[in-house]
Amino acid sequence: MLIKQLKIGDLIAKVPVIQGGMGVGISRSSLAAAVAKAGGIGVISGVHVGYDEEDFEKNTLNANLRALKKHIIKAKENSNGGIIGLNLMVAMNNYEEHVKQAISAGVDLIISGAGLPTKLPSLVKGTSVKIAPIISTSKAANVILKMWDRKEKVTADLIIVEGPQAGGHLGYKKEELQNIDNIDYDKEFVEILKVAKAYGEKFNKEIPVVAAGGIFTGEDVLKYINLGASGVQVGTKFVGTYECDASQSFKDTYINATKDDINLVISPVGMPGRAIHNKFIQRVSSTRPKITKCYNCLIPCNPKDTPYCISEALINAVKGDIDNALLFCGANAYKVDKLYSVDEVIKELTSKL
Incomplete structure (x- = not known):
């Protein structure tokens, strides 16, 4: 066929x-x-x-x-x-x-x-x-x-x-x-x-x-x-x-993830997504990190009140700095x-x- x-x-x-x-x-x-x-x-x-x-x-x-x-x-x-x-x-x-x-x-x-x-x-x-x-x-x-x-x-x-x-x-x-x-x-x-x-x-x-x-x-x-x-x-x-x-470190987070590791998160622009739970997610849920640079990436984002810099978090992800990264994923990443x-x-x- x-x-x-x-x-x-x-x-x-x-x-x-x-x-x-x-x-x-x-x-x-x-x-x-x-x-x-x-x-x-x-x-x-x-x-x-x-x-x-x-x-x-x-x-x-x-x-x-x-x-x-x-x-x-x-x-x-x-x-x-x-x-x-x-x-x-x-x-x-x-x-x-x-x-x-x-x-x-x-x-x-x-x-x-x-x-x-x-x-x-x-x-x-x-x-x-x-x-x-x-x-x-x-x-x-x-x-x-x-x-x-x-x-x-x-x-x-x-x-x-x-x-x-x-x-x-x-x-x-x-x-x-x-x-x-x-x-x-x-x-x-x-x-x-x-x-x-x-x-x-x-x-x-x-x-x-x-x-x-x-x-x-x-x-x-x-x-x-x-x-x-x-x-x-x-x-x-x-x-x-x-x-x-x-x-490879980013790929490994998918390979090692369990179903319970995948959480709903709200990005700094107010839109929901999914991410693998890690130290970064844990940290930003209770503490706002200091934002030292704005990459001017998203229209609705204001560095003064954004919970974290999504650009920095995603760049860390692709480079493999997993503990400081936002690990976006679909529901079936596990x-x-x-x-x-x-x-x-x-x-x-x-x-x-």
Whole structure:
């Protein structure tokens, strides 16, 4: 049986798997290229992609933009003609500059969440770059597609539906996530399929809808394909790969985690996410660390009252300073038992198709 391809306009992925964008630095050119080469869609996270550039501390924006171009080009070169996307958070500062840099570097697809990407269509206008909002509800899907239609006379090329078991910056309230059994993600997913169909008919195009959050096995993938998904987005499982850009220490936190280690946390921008419990989480729950530098990364963040610097905590994570790090993860991180190759992960995810 032939595995179903994921078609996004003229972009065709041989396998219907998008690798989730994970920042800071967890998914850069190494992981993205490997996933794209294996037939999926590799995604670079645009959050502080230049964290290891020499001038990052003094010249943060320029370092990030330079690194973004470098990693997109490198991923494209190493992907054997595969599809490379970029994940950008709407809540980040300098969003527009990152979009423009990604386009100039030859990115194929821009995926955007942590807010509604209202300006994205105007920024890619006149290019072949595909755009995809990340949403969690049919209401959000309606809002963004209606806005794009009204303002720009365009619609989404792809919709990613992030469920309550995903990692960071979720579109749910913490109280909702504490009662996760009350969230009927499958029902919401079907409603979003209807929204995508309506706008697809209006614009005479197919809008693929992709399921995301907590997808870990071939059975999970088959379930959503049968529900009507065109594909899936997977993040956590790709952390447990040799090709993942994170330090071995970061990968080991997933491998060694138990289910009880995974906690709900509120990031400094007020959005809930999941993280592996560690000394850092313990410390910031009772003491506010001294913030010595602001990286000016997120629009809603104020260094005067933020509980901790999320940039510093995530940079520590990717570098392997685990005791001083925020270890974002999906709900199934404890199921990562050892390192696999990207090819092995793709093979397992598509094993039931």
